[in-house]
Amino acid sequence: MSDVYADDVPWWTDLPHERTSEKPKGCVMVPYSYDCNDFKFLTAATGFRDPGGFYDHIKNAFDVLYEEGDAGSPKMMTIGLHCRIIGRPGRFKALQDFVKYIAAKEGVWVATRTEIAESFREQYPYKPGQMA
16 A cells, blocks of 8 residues: 555554454555655745756765664655656656666666565555554
């Protein structure tokens, strides 16, 4: 489930319909963030004025999270992308430059939300009643 904005890393939640189940599966919550989202190109007052602003913002966010992860607290960064927004040639260059930048960093994993959920499930198996 990704319709949650309350955190920056995945967590488990119990499902109400599984309360009486012998083998509940729980639900991995994979947070979504509007902070680093190309939709902000379409919001003039609070968004990105140009591709350079988008690049600077996502690079700065990455750098802070990378530094925190390097200090022993791994992080997850969500970048919301929409083909009709970031797919425009002038904007796409900023994304290309960002991908090149992070590709040069050690230990960075670029993954889909499904891959994140599957990895989280493997590393942190569900335990009913444990909401984090």
